[in-house]
Amino acid sequence: MHFLCVTQRAKADIYGQEYQLKPLDPKIENIEDILVTDNTSASELLSRHPEFLAGLSVDIDNLKGFPKIVNQLSDIGPEGKVLIMRNGGIGDHIMFLPALRIFREVFPSNVEIILSAQREKHPLFHHNSNITQLLPMPLRLTAILEADYLIDFSGRKGLYDMDSLHMTDSCLEFLGIDYEKIKDKTPELVWDKNTSPIVSKLFQDAKKKNPRRPFVLLNWRASNILRDIPPERLLFMITEFKDVQFVVAQQSKYSAEVLSILEGYGDNLINCTDHIATLEDYIAAIANCDAVIATDTSTGHLAEALGKHSIILYGPTRDDLWIRYYKKSIPVRANYSGKSCQSPCGMVKEMGQGCPEAQSLDSHYSPCLLSISEKDITNRFHELLDKLFL
Numbered sequence: 001m002h003f004l005c006v007t008q009r010a011k012a013d014i015y016g017q018e019y020q021l022k023p024l025d026p027k028i029e030n031i032e033d034i035l036v037t038d039n040t041s042a043s044e045l046l047s048r049h050p051e052f053l054a055g056l057s058v059d060i061d062n063l064k065g066f067p068k069i070v071n072q073l074s075d076i077g078p079e080g081k082v083l084i085m086r087n088g089g090i091g092d093h094i095m096f097l098p099a100l101r102i103f104r105e106v107f108p109s110n111v112e113i114i115l116s117a118q119r120e121k122h123p124l125f126h127h128n129s130n131i132t133q134l135l136p137m138p139l140r141l142t143a144i145l146e147a148d149y150l151i152d153f154s155g156r157k158g159l160y161d162m163d164s165l166h167m168t169d170s171c172l173e174f175l176g177i178d179y180e181k182i183k184d185k186t187p188e189l190v191w192d193k194n195t196s197p198i199v200s201k202l203f204q205d206a207k208k209k210n211p212r213r214p215f216v217l218l219n220w221r222a223s224n225i226l227r228d229i230p231p232e233r234l235l236f237m238i239t240e241f242k243d244v245q246f247v248v249a250q251q252s253k254y255s256a257e258v259l260s261i262l263e264g265y266g267d268n269l270i271n272c273t274d275h276i277a278t279l280e281d282y283i284a285a286i287a288n289c290d291a292v293i294a295t296d297t298s299t300g301h302l303a304e305a306l307g308k309h310s311i312i313l314y315g316p317t318r319d320d321l322w323i324r325y326y327k328k329s330i331p332v333r334a335n336y337s338g339k340s341c342q343s344p345c346g347m348v349k350e351m352g353q354g355c356p357e358a359q360s361l362d363s364h365y366s367p368c369l370l371s372i373s374e375k376d377i378t379n380r381f382h383e384l385l386d387k388l389f390l
Contacts, residue, residue: 001085001152002042003056004035004138010052014045016120017136024056031145034058037138038087038154041118045138058141067150072176079110080148086117087137087154089223090279090298091322092167093117093124094305097187098325099171104130106177114147123279127190151175166324185325189283189305196284199275203288206245206270213245213268214388217286219294221250225354226316226347227295229369231261234293236374237381238265244385245270249285252277290388293377295369296322304329309387311380315368316347316355328387330380336368343368 006021013019021033034056037045046053060066067083070076084103086096104113112132115125119136126134135143144150153174169179179185193200203215218234238246250258250273258273276282286292286302291309294300296317303310304326311330312319319331336343338357345368347355355366363370 001150001155002037002039003058003141004037004042004045004053005033005056006052007054008052010049012049012052014138015041015118015136016122017118019138032140032142034141035138036085036141036144038085038152040154041087041137065145067144067147069155070149070151070175071156073106074176076107076111076149078108081112081114081146082107082149082151083114083116083135083144083147084151085137085139085153086115088121090121090124091301093121094187094189094298094301095167095322096171097124097128097189097305098168098182098185100128100130101188102172102177102182102185103175116143120279123195123283124189127192129190164321166321168325186327187301187305187325188307189302191283191287191306193284193287195280196275196278199272199281199284200288202270202272202275203285210245210268213243214291214385215245215247215270215289217247217249217289217292217294217299219249219292219297219299221254222295222297225364226366227297227369228365229295229313230365233370233372233374234377235261235265237293237377238269240378241381242266242268244268247272247285247289249273249276249282251282291384293381300329309384311377311384313369313372313377315343315366315372316345318344318346330384332372332376332380334368334371336371338367341368343371 005024007023009022011020022030024030024033046055068075076082113130114133114135115131116135116137116139122134125131168185172179220229220231220234222228245268247270248258248262252274255273258271262271272285276285283302286308287306289308292299292303293311295313300310300312309328311332313332315334319333323329334343339360341357357367358365361367
C-alpha cells in the first residue's frame with residue numbers, strides 16, 4: 001500500500017478515472033486529496049506524473065478509522081465492509097475472478113465485499129454478483145476510511161511464485177485458504193449483450209448472411225512486444241479456411257494500419273476495428289465469436305471467461321501454469337533454443353528493450369513465437385473445429 005499527494009493543483013486521468021486534487025493543507029485537513037494505491041501501481045504513477053505527484057508517509061496505526069489489515073481469513077469479523085485492492089492487467093483480473101467467487105463463499109454472509117481496481121478494467125466486474133461495490137484505483141483516503149477491513153495483495157513480498165503457483169491459488173493462499181481443496185477455479189465473466197450495441201449489431205447482420213460459418217477472432221497484437229507476432233502468421237488462415245468467418249478487432253486507434261494489412265483478403269473476413277473503442281467493445285467482439293486465436297494476451301483469458309474456445313500461442317510464457325484451470329484453451333507451444341534463451345524463458349514483462357534474443361537477431365518479434373509454424377497452428381485449428389462441431 002502506498003500513499004500519494006499532489007504538489008500543486010492538478011486534474012489528471014489515472015487509469016481511466018478523473019481526479020481533481022489539491023496540495024495538502026494542515027489547516028483544513030483535506031484528506032480527500034490523499035490517494036491510496038498498491039505498491040506496484042504507485043511506482044508507475046510516480047514515474048508517469050513526476051511534475052505533480054509525490055509519495056507520502058502515513059502512520060496508519062495512528063490514523064483514526066483506518067480499516068483493519070487482513071492477512072488471513074480469521075482477521076475478518078462476522079459483519080462489516082471488506083475492501084480489496086486489486087491491481088493488474090486484464091489477464092490478472094480474469095484469474096482473480098475465481099478467487100473473488102471463493103472469497104464470497106467463505107467470508108461471513110453479512111460481510112460486504114468492495115473491490116478497488118483500475119477504472120479502465122471495471123467492465124470485467126460490472127455484473128459480478130460477488131461484490132457489492134466497485135471503486136477506482138487509486139482510492140481517495142476518505143473511501144478507505146469507510147471500510148472495516150482492507151486486503152492489499154501488494155503488501156506481501158514474494159506473494160506470487162511464478163514458477164509453480166497459479167495466480168488464483170496465490171490469492172487464495174494469501175488468506176490461508178487451502179486452494180488444493182477448491183475443485184472449480186475456472187473464471188466466469190458475465191457479459192451484458194446491451195453494452196456494445198454497435199458491435200453486437202455488426203455480428204448479428206454478419207451471422208444472418210453466414211448462418212453456418214463459425215466465427216473466429218484473430219489477434220496478433222499483445223500489450224507488450226514480447227508477445228507480438230507478424231499479422232501474416234495468423235492471416236494465412238483466411239485463405240486456407242474459406243468456410244470459416246474470421247474476425248479482426250484491434251483497438252480503433254489502429255484502424256488505418258489494420259485496413260492496410262487486411263487489403264486483398266476475401267469475403268470470409270470481418271474487420272470491426274473501427275468500432276473497438278472500449279474494453280466493453282472488445283469483450284462484445286469476443287462474446288459474439290465462437291473461438292479466438294492469439295498469442296498469450298488478454299484475448300485468451302477473456303475467451304475462457306466468456307466460455308469460448310481458443311488457440312493460444314506460447315513463446316516466452318508458460319502455458320502449463322497460466323491455463324492450468326482453463327477448460328477450452330488449446331496451447332501451441334514454441335520449441336525454440338537460441339543463443340541466449342530457450343523457450344519458455346519466463347519473461348512476462350518487457351523492460352523497454354524487448355526480447356534480448358530478438359535484439360541479437362535484429363528482429364522486432366520474439367524468435368520463439370516466430371518458430372511456431374503454420375502447420376502447428378493449422379493442426380490445432382482442425383482440433384478446435386472438431387470441438388466446435390461436436
